[in-house]
Amino acid sequence: MSELKSGTFSIEELENVQITIGSIVGAIEKAAEEEGDVGPTAKPGISDLRDWDYKLLEKYNPVYTPMCDQCCYCTFGTCDLTGNKEGACGINMEGHNAREFMLRVITGAAAHSGHGRHLLHHLIDLYGKDYPLKVGPSNIIAPNVQLVTGKKPETLGDLDDALDYVEEQLVQLLATVHMGQEGEAIDFESKALHGGMLDHVGMEVSDIAQISCLDMPKAKENTSLAEIGMGTIDPEKPVLLVIGHNVAGVTNIIDYMEEHNLSDKIELCGLCCTALDMTRYRTEGGDVPKAKVVGTLAKELKMIRSGVPDVIVVDEQCVRADVLREARKLMMPVITTNDKIMYGLPNRSNDDVEDIINDLKEGKQDGALILDFEKLGEVAPRLAQEMSKIRKEKGVTALPTDEEFKELTSRCVHCLACELDCPTNLPISDSMTSAAEGNLSPFEELHDKCIGCGRCEQACPKDIPILNVIEKAAQKVIREEKGKVRVGRGQISDPEIREEGVNLVMGTTPGIVALVGCSNHPEGTKDLYRIGDEMLKRNYIVIVSGCTAMDIGMYKNEDGETLYERYPARFLKGNLINVGSCVSNSHITGAAIKVAAIFAQRNVAGNYEEIADYILNRVGAVGVAWGAYSQKAASIGTGCNRLGIPVIVGPHGSKYRRALIGKPYDEEKWKVYDARDGSEISTPAAPEYLLTSAETVEELMPMLAKSCIRPSDNNMGRMIKLTHYIELSEKYLGIMPDDWYKFVRTETDLPLARREELLKILEKEHGWEIDWNKKKILSGPTTKSDVSAQPTNIKRLCKEAC
Amino acid sequence: MSELKSGTFSIEELENVQITIGSIVGAIEKAAEEEGDVGPTAKPGISDLRDWDYKLLEKYNPVYTPMCDQCCYCTFGTCDLTGNKEGACGINMEGHNAREFMLRVITGAAAHSGHGRHLLHHLIDLYGKDYPLKVGPSNIIAPNVQLVTGKKPETLGDLDDALDYVEEQLVQLLATVHMGQEGEAIDFESKALHGGMLDHVGMEVSDIAQISCLDMPKAKENTSLAEIGMGTIDPEKPVLLVIGHNVAGVTNIIDYMEEHNLSDKIELCGLCCTALDMTRYRTEGGDVPKAKVVGTLAKELKMIRSGVPDVIVVDEQCVRADVLREARKLMMPVITTNDKIMYGLPNRSNDDVEDIINDLKEGKQDGALILDFEKLGEVAPRLAQEMSKIRKEKGVTALPTDEEFKELTSRCVHCLACELDCPTNLPISDSMTSAAEGNLSPFEELHDKCIGCGRCEQACPKDIPILNVIEKAAQKVIREEKGKVRVGRGQISDPEIREEGVNLVMGTTPGIVALVGCSNHPEGTKDLYRIGDEMLKRNYIVIVSGCTAMDIGMYKNEDGETLYERYPARFLKGNLINVGSCVSNSHITGAAIKVAAIFAQRNVAGNYEEIADYILNRVGAVGVAWGAYSQKAASIGTGCNRLGIPVIVGPHGSKYRRALIGKPYDEEKWKVYDARDGSEISTPAAPEYLLTSAETVEELMPMLAKSCIRPSDNNMGRMIKLTHYIELSEKYLGIMPDDWYKFVRTETDLPLARREELLKILEKEHGWEIDWNKKKILSGPTTKSDVSAQPTNIKRLCKEAC
Amino acid sequence: MADVTKNLKVYTTYGPKNAKPAQPAIVAKMITKAKRPLLVVGAEILKDEKLEKAIAIAQKGIPVAATGHTMKGLKDAEGVDAKYINIHFLGSYLCDANWQGLDGKGPYDLILFLGHKKYYINQVLSGLKNFSNLKTIAIERHFIQNASMSFGNIKPETHLEALDELIAEL
Amino acid sequence: MADVTKNLKVYTTYGPKNAKPAQPAIVAKMITKAKRPLLVVGAEILKDEKLEKAIAIAQKGIPVAATGHTMKGLKDAEGVDAKYINIHFLGSYLCDANWQGLDGKGPYDLILFLGHKKYYINQVLSGLKNFSNLKTIAIERHFIQNASMSFGNIKPETHLEALDELIAEL
Numbered sequence A, B: 001m002s003e004l005k006s007g008t009f010s011i012e013e014l015e016n017v018q019i020t021i022g023s024i025v026g027a028i029e030k031a032a033e034e035e036g037d038v039g040p041t042a043k044p045g046i047s048d049l050r051d052w053d054y055k056l057l058e059k060y061n062p063v064y065t066p067m068c069d070q071c072c073y074c075t076f077g078t079c080d081l082t083g084n085k086e087g088a089c090g091i092n093m094e095g096h097n098a099r100e101f102m103l104r105v106i107t108g109a110a111a112h113s114g115h116g117r118h119l120l121h122h123l124i125d126l127y128g129k130d131y132p133l134k135v136g137p138s139n140i141i142a143p144n145v146q147l148v149t150g151k152k153p154e155t156l157g158d159l160d161d162a163l164d165y166v167e168e169q170l171v172q173l174l175a176t177v178h179m180g181q182e183g184e185a186i187d188f189e190s191k192a193l194h195g196g197m198l199d200h201v202g203m204e205v206s207d208i209a210q211i212s213c214l215d216m217p218k219a220k221e222n223t224s225l226a227e228i229g230m231g232t233i234d235p236e237k238p239v240l241l242v243i244g245h246n247v248a249g250v251t252n253i254i255d256y257m258e259e260h261n262l263s264d265k266i267e268l269c270g271l272c273c274t275a276l277d278m279t280r281y282r283t284e285g286g287d288v289p290k291a292k293v294v295g296t297l298a299k300e301l302k303m304i305r306s307g308v309p310d311v312i313v314v315d316e317q318c319v320r321a322d323v324l325r326e327a328r329k330l331m332m333p334v335i336t337t338n339d340k341i342m343y344g345l346p347n348r349s350n351d352d353v354e355d356i357i358n359d360l361k362e363g364k365q366d367g368a369l370i371l372d373f374e375k376l377g378e379v380a381p382r383l384a385q386e387m388s389k390i391r392k393e394k395g396v397t398a399l400p401t402d403e404e405f406k407e408l409t410s411r412c413v414h415c416l417a418c419e420l421d422c423p424t425n426l427p428i429s430d431s432m433t434s435a436a437e438g439n440l441s442p443f444e445e446l447h448d449k450c451i452g453c454g455r456c457e458q459a460c461p462k463d464i465p466i467l468n469v470i471e472k473a474a475q476k477v478i479r480e481e482k483g484k485v486r487v488g489r490g491q492i493s494d495p496e497i498r499e500e501g502v503n504l505v506m507g508t509t510p511g512i513v514a515l516v517g518c519s520n521h522p523e524g525t526k527d528l529y530r531i532g533d534e535m536l537k538r539n540y541i542v543i544v545s546g547c548t549a550m551d552i553g554m555y556k557n558e559d560g561e562t563l564y565e566r567y568p569a570r571f572l573k574g575n576l577i578n579v580g581s582c583v584s585n586s587h588i589t590g591a592a593i594k595v596a597a598i599f600a601q602r603n604v605a606g607n608y609e610e611i612a613d614y615i616l617n618r619v620g621a622v623g624v625a626w627g628a629y630s631q632k633a634a635s636i637g638t639g640c641n642r643l644g645i646p647v648i649v650g651p652h653g654s655k656y657r658r659a660l661i662g663k664p665y666d667e668e669k670w671k672v673y674d675a676r677d678g679s680e681i682s683t684p685a686a687p688e689y690l691l692t693s694a695e696t697v698e699e700l701m702p703m704l705a706k707s708c709i710r711p712s713d714n715n716m717g718r719m720i721k722l723t724h725y726i727e728l729s730e731k732y733l734g735i736m737p738d739d740w741y742k743f744v745r746t747e748t749d750l751p752l753a754r755r756e757e758l759l760k761i762l763e764k765e766h767g768w769e770i771d772w773n774k775k776k777i778l779s780g781p782t783t784k785s786d787v788s789a790q791p792t793n794i795k796r797l798c799k800e801a802c
Numbered sequence C, D: 001m002a003d004v005t006k007n008l009k010v011y012t013t014y015g016p017k018n019a020k021p022a023q024p025a026i027v028a029k030m031i032t033k034a035k036r037p038l039l040v041v042g043a044e045i046l047k048d049e050k051l052e053k054a055i056a057i058a059q060k061g062i063p064v065a066a067t068g069h070t071m072k073g074l075k076d077a078e079g080v081d082a083k084y085i086n087i088h089f090l091g092s093y094l095c096d097a098n099w100q101g102l103d104g105k106g107p108y109d110l111i112l113f114l115g116h117k118k119y120y121i122n123q124v125l126s127g128l129k130n131f132s133n134l135k136t137i138a139i140e141r142h143f144i145q146n147a148s149m150s151f152g153n154i155k156p157e158t159h160l161e162a163l164d165e166l167i168a169e170l
């Protein structure tokens, strides 16, 4: 075919056919838009969903808890904003904090969509723009993309277009971080919500691209189980460790290993989401995962310090900045494979494979940047074999010997500097004393709570390698760190939604609890197991992803079974679903969107406000980012929030600087419209927050149950949800909740077994009128019981309105 | 024409012609690339120019001066990094600071390209994608775009493509701000340089789009002079004040005013770059500018507090965050017109013009968001007329009366809190004393140094409205604030470069001094006048833009003439050129690129490294951002740096956190190759830094002369440059510079008038051998005099190399 | 007497405004003077003898906001007026001049904090410090810089001793 | 005696590590003990009597780095060994263990600062504090938190008095 240039021209011998390249491109765009109904906000700009944001923000007020009282953005500063003072540009603490929060959100969103962009370039290079998207038995292939951009993507090339939009918008948002832009906190809040929404588009693009091209499970129920834990790694074999989030390059390593029969000979293992995505690679058919998972970010430094890896390959995101510095000490070459992390290493992408291997083997360089994945595929496993020999020969040791351990623990002068510096103020000093006396259990306990950050070591005036001491002390525990993680299954399929949607909207499935985020837990990884266990027993749908999907698989019941082994993985009540890696979080919002689209037949494309309103009022879902630390968790949570899904973070999450918390005592604020006639319905605050932190797992449990209550629940649903709320409060706090009665609209809402008792309380403590013969409530509830009411926050969706 | 969808299909009756839409798009891309030679780095990714960056960074070392010893990016933090400690993610202070710097750079770049995107959407809406770019008599329409993307843009639509690239890359860079990405400072440095380069593409896109569509001067020499200064505004007329950087909406106001004969009846004036761009609008033919300029960001609060404006319209960037809060107190409605700044105001874009005017007039709302520029065009001037009447009737007063002034100045308890909070620690307390005693001159003096930030007021325990006191005291001075600013002329044209290029490369034009940036001057605005005056007298080409273009026009000589009136505006030695607003800064780098392209016939498209190397070694240009405060100044400067242009900032600029400074005493580092044969040439460090700060204007002067010395200067050029260097050092520091001799290669390099004196010094102090008969240097210089040497830092560009 | 204000070292700082050192006797005096004090007790008290101290303070007639799952330890204590509330919610309500308190009896004027994770309570207090005028006192074993007043970084034993002194003076 | 360390208030803070208060006599003692002290003088001294004080200190045999255009005031002073250098360059070279000083005689061990803009010198010192082990002493009229030691925020008169004391003890 001859090459066409831009401009108007005609095709040979066909004078009256004129093609204008510009307009063909335009026509493509137009055609795509016209596919089906498109709602009012396809590819919304910053201001297009502002009305919706304002509705949310009126109910859910930004609560600012600054990480710093100063602003140091521009050279007019540093400005002291303490007490909501104004800086030199006129911005006050509220405005600046909202801006700071937004910056974190767009940083997270950029990490995901930047990852998506890299992956997409790579996959389009390999498979072409016309390669079709394949995500499983669904018509709604990409709910977030379709909802936001107004277009249903069909090919890899279509994803390009969605990313263009995301990138354009992220740059608009980043622009507003500049001094002298937005002046009011509320509009920074709206911008933050915008960024969160974009994040889910970026994540979805990333994940469906890799699902489609890399033979990952496509909405499969029974994916395989992968091995997880430091205890599962065989240190006798050459160990090739990969760290990061972007599996692109690693697939070449796996392929090379298979082609060269190395799969059994090399221990290929990973940390963070790359690990999860390795287990998804080519397991669509139910194959055994091709790699082991070591664990989360919290294990990075611990794994390196163990001395076990022979070669480290890093890609992007959540990779400790000191990997090269740490690995160097232990003769582990580091290969960087992505321009986001290059560590100052020489670019060997264009060099001969043998030369690279030789230079690294001989220690001429600490590592190499290899952007050519073909070469990476060969270099990494071959080098691991070589290094394994060399390192064993040289007797590279890592953790202290027993003698050194004694010396180190005795060296401690108990100055407590380490504890002051430890993000969680762990009791290092006392543990040193115990360890010196031969009692390792304090350190064993500490090991689980320790996120392996190394900050204690930076502070110690006696230069004790504290983390090594902890790890040495916990060797016994670490050897037992063996768990299972179900391979990420990708999307929730349309048929599943069709089956379960009604239960969710009516409330007879008590709710969806999405456990996401990282490993910054306040009290160790068992927290997650406890949450999952409790909620699964109670028939909640528990969805996990990323690091949480890992940590939750590290605990077993007395039968030695992890939760994954005990609970099935369909989108049904009482099921435990691992969607996949961080970018798979988009499938959680995706499922909520699908409920509105499939169960309620709402139009998806470009119809954000209506769908979000539907979800806020009717889909009892709550997100938990218990160990959230990263900016990505902020953007994921914020994306959930704009879509009407509340999110709870662990105590460290208060450092995101802002929460969205309602004031249930301000009853005027909680009215909704009835879409049937535009009349107002008084409702209790449900949910009463969009983003908050919780202090302990025990506090979290009843909060979860309460967070799943929605105005649309029918009586049965309400009864089920109230039962769990009351039971969990009694179990974990020892008390009936203060506000349970607010959710009661009729006697049939009350848990059957306790109906009489509760009616009495209603009469006595709240002055409700009860007809004791019929056991009926005569007066009291704020909300009238009316199953067919259609709660909405949007006036224009009401029949009689506007 | 029928609409085409994506996919393969054939045209009626022409079965063997098949068109694949996907590949047409591809073909367009390909075709564009093949237009002329494309160098090795079209649309470079983060890693593609890393080798070049490393070459720069080896000579010019990052110097970190943190603004804060902590990092608060993620919830593992806050981490204490004092003393280059590592945080919880393993990043150390160096790495984090490099990251912080990069974040500021991409924030600036995003502000510019986000602005460009908004403008481009708007102009494409009005004029279509095929609208041709028109920038004046040049073949190189967009040197930065062509250099970086490898494509020469011809239409508005082509600019779209360039912005897509910029946005994609900015998001990649923002992604690396996330915790757990890049680990080494040097690669964050390379990323920062990447961001700076992108910024110039974004700026160029913005400016050539508006030049093309809005009848702005197109590389014109003798543009008109606009009035500038608070003293030029007639408060008796209705005053409509616009603030910001994006002229898009304001053009509708101007048009409306002309159509309705209001131009004489309303005082339309502006602050910051929107003001400059208003004066450019439709003055291509030399028309009188359609608006007055009030001044820079430093005048924003002062202008509002004066009470003079009746209505304020803001767009984006450099707009004080408290405009609405301040204006409210003085009954000035505020109209926001861009989604980057919305101030929480109700969106009236879809409302009736009369309704909007009435609501604002009656004070029902403090202001309105109007994104529809047609409506804005009508509302703003009409409202200004209405408000002028109303505000005069109500007798809205602003500055204190004489009596109030007395009371306020006496109220001061001299606690010095204000001075501690003032960014420049101005002597407020003593000035209060003087003022109370009737002596206003200390405050008059302070007024010029005061950047109107209002921080002092936030600190005052006696609630003295300090800024009002200052402004009241300075009323006499303010009434005299009347200057001139030459309307921005846009690009330097190809013919100009053809004429002047040789003088620049040979050094016979002593150099280009680009004065850019904001109003954060250490000692008041006269600083800039002094610099301009000195360098123009010495035949340097002085280029100005943005706030500097404003401030430099505020001073006059004894004949009452500004520098603009004294010096012509062609790209020739001794000329003073105002390129335009902030985004016009791209024309400064553009001119340097053109020198390489036109004078040296180097290929531009996608040939970044070679062009930058050329500029670094041969184009004696230096940028000065004396009052830089904003992130944009950081990105502009960094873009200059990657292209080989050194930049000096004022003392506040040290708060950008990092400089790039060489070590001249480490002589090994300063060798360059001779492109003729790949041999090494020893040269003195010239320039010896890429980014540094200077303490005073006096220090700056000799630095400027020295910064224009380049290895390629011929004898005549070298003599001229050395003369200025020595003279300026003697004039401003009182001494001969220490290092002047390092630049001498032969006796003809020495200033003629002082040749004998200098030869003596060379003999006596530096031990050089002199033939006193012939007055010739026999031995001594490190660099051999060889006019045809071709200095380069890139081995592959050498003939005998590789 | 327990000197609780010796070690006021901060690991990282929020800015120029930091808590003033507080000695137990002074704190007791301030509580006595306050019209509507509130004791905010966190779940860390469940881990050791701090629980008894918290109860003893509450028994002096100071209403308690029990955050986290602290109610577990307080619900059966006699003479303790404690209600559960999420601490982040509490932080938000306290900045609202219209909030009438846990019992609806009107706004509080002095807030005491005991039994919280250091980093968490500092965050909550960062909100109160910047967006309210409330007097806040941390009687924790760490220096809580975002309170108006705080004990220093002290040893657990000193901490218990200081709490006893405080109780004695109420 | 001028008490120069009374007011150590910071407007904003860089972090937990701040300058220790320095009294003139102590500073004098430290200078006397130092092997290679350097006095870095900024252009603010040209504005008042600080110029004389700077010269007097320099005349005690301490080499001077004259930043900005300070040479204007020093070039004709007798017995003063002063060289011009840009302060940002100086900050960079001082972090380089290989730099042999302005006169090539080897690295400095104690750096004094006088006559600089507060915000500017704090920035330069922020580099030295984080990336060198040099002892740095600010004898300015503001508390310079990023120095190792500093005078406090004092009045101009007190400042001159303190400098006199310092000179007297050298």
Ligand code: SF4
Pocket: A067, A068, A069, A070, A071, A072, A078, B067, B068, B069, B070, B071, B072, B078
């Ligand atoms: S905002 Fe963060 S980086 Fe800036 S001063 Fe505060 S702690 Fe430091």
Ligand code: SF4
Pocket: A071, A072, A073, A074, A075, A076, A077, A078, A079, A086, A087, A088, A089, A090, A091, A096, A179, A180
């Ligand atoms: S952005 Fe505003 S508050 Fe922040 S440092 Fe600059 S002037 Fe100060």
Ligand code: SF4
Pocket: A418, A421, A422, A423, A424, A425, A426, A428, A449, A450, A451, A452, A453, A454, A455, A456, A457, A466, A467
């Ligand atoms: S490595 Fe563990 S013990 Fe040390 S500071 Fe980090 S979390 Fe605390």
Ligand code: SF4
Pocket: A411, A412, A413, A414, A415, A416, A417, A418, A419, A428, A429, A432, A459, A460, A461, A462, A463, A464, A466
């Ligand atoms: S910092 Fe070091 S010496 Fe001090 S308590 Fe911790 S381990 Fe012991």
Ligand code: SF4
Pocket: B071, B072, B073, B074, B075, B076, B077, B078, B079, B086, B087, B088, B089, B090, B091, B096, B179, B180
């Ligand atoms: S990004 Fe690193 S240094 Fe910064 S707060 Fe997070 S863990 Fe600490």
Ligand code: SF4
Pocket: B411, B412, B413, B414, B415, B416, B417, B418, B419, B428, B429, B432, B459, B460, B461, B462, B463, B464, B466
């Ligand atoms: S802060 Fe107010 S009272 Fe104190 S010196 Fe300044 S103007 Fe006077």
Ligand code: SF4
Pocket: B421, B422, B423, B424, B425, B426, B428, B449, B450, B451, B452, B453, B454, B455, B456, B457, B466, B467
């Ligand atoms: S308004 Fe002027 S005097 Fe006041 S703090 Fe700002 S610069 Fe200083």
Ligand code: SF4
Pocket: B272, B273, B296, B297, B317, B318, B516, B517, B518, B519, B545, B546, B547, B548, B582, B630, B632, B633
């Ligand atoms: S020069 Fe600076 S202050 Fe002026 S308009 Fe441009 S960015 Fe804003």
